[in-house]
Amino acid sequence: MKNFFFSNTIFHYALIFTFLSNSLSIQAQEIRLFPPSNWNVVTFKSTVQPEFNLSQYNTIIIANLSNDRNWRSSIESRDIHDKISNEIFNIPGINVLDRNVTKKLLKELEFQSSGLVDTRFIEKLGQFYSAGVLLVGRIQNSDFQSYLVKTSTIYRSSCGNPSYRKAIYSLSFSFKLIDIRTTKLIYSNTISISGEKRTKAECSPSKISKQDLYPEVLDELGKEFKNLFTIHEVSVDVRFQKNRKFNDRLRQAVTYMKVGELENAYNILKSIMGNQTNKKALSSSLYNLAAFELHTNRQNIAYENAKRGYILNSKNKGCLEIVKLFQ
The missing domain is CATH 1.25.40 (Serine Threonine Protein Phosphatase 5, Tetratricopeptide repeat)
Known part of the structure; x- marks a missing residue:
């Protein structure tokens, strides 16, 4: 009789423990599925005017972009050149000189893609176009970093505390616009974009390459560039x-x-x-x-x-x- 009572008591405790465990599990799932509402967050939309009126010029000539360090790949320069060319092309009333024509013209005029522009070169360029802008740009920074981060979770896996990999890619592009008629600097700016990505926490987190972040950062740079010269909406x-x-x-x-x-x-x-x-x-x-x-x-x-x-x-x-x- 005593053994029966003892066994019955253990059975009841087991039922209670199972119920509490399931209840806590359900609550945990609810917290994950229905996180606390950010009721105090409101999204505002506003219209932003362009920083510079590029449409007053008939033609824009984009010179080959330079890098701050010689070892950097020329692919970045080409990609940014193409990206900003496409963005300018979509601005009404502006004619972007074809890249091949630009390359040939700049070569004939002995343009040096160093970021330092000789006014004599601009004067020669002005003989071809009565009104226009020369864009001279430079990639100031292109930095990719990837590293492992150990988690501090109390639930250890077979490999101990799992890790996740985090990567950050930063790209900085400066440029200036020069009036080819007056040879004067009319506008300059620097655009800095960064993107990041992280993997799931596990024993052997997968690697992240620069190429995983590069297209997104390049698109964002093009968008930021176009926004400088167009009316746009921000949230x-x-x-x-x-x-x-x-x-x-x-x-x-x-x-x-x-x-x-x-x-x-x-x-x-x-x-x-x-x-x-x-x-x-x-x-x-x-x-x-x-x-x-x-x-x-x-x-x-x-x-x-x-x-x-x-x-x-x-x-x-x-x-x-x-x-x-x-x-």
Whole structure:
């Protein structure tokens, strides 16, 4: 009888343990499948004007691009040349001189692809074209790094703590535009793009090559280049600061933002700010107001509110970031 009671007790404990294990497993799956909502994040879209009006020039001539180091592959120079040529070609009203014609012309005029442009060469070029631009570019940086990262998980595999491989590829391209009629520098800029990739954590993580990241980085560079000369739309995710003193009202404001009722959202944000007495809560409410104003064409007010918020709480880095945009 005693043995039966003991066995029965063990059986019941086993059932309870199994139930709890399954329950925890289900909860863990739910957390993975349904992560906490970023309800305080709103995506704003805005139209950005071009930095430079390239369409005022009839023709653009793209010289062969140079590298800062001789050992770098000429393939990068060719790829970037082709990428920016294609992007310019898609800008209405601009004629991109064919690459073969450009190569022949620059050779005849004894152009040296060193980044240093002799004004006498520009004057010769101006004899061929009454209005146009010469683009001289240089690859300043092309760096690929790949390394292993050990995980610190408590669940060890047969090889101990598994590792994952992480790779980063950075590409930096500087260029200048020279008016071939006046031989003057009219615009210059540097575009820096980086991309990264990581593998799954396992005993023998697969390798990542530069080619795995190169096409994506090259496409992004071309996009950034074109955006300098065209009207384009950008999307920015704004994370509004939460505080238990006003979270319910902030949820209402965020809901209005997501359905396009911006004035209602703005009025709620202003009322939240007006009802705060705690310095930290007031600073966060001022950041929320400034972040909203920054992306709804109220930049002057945004600066003042962000500055007030930072003065109230010097640990509010969000306010400081907005202030720095205006300095």
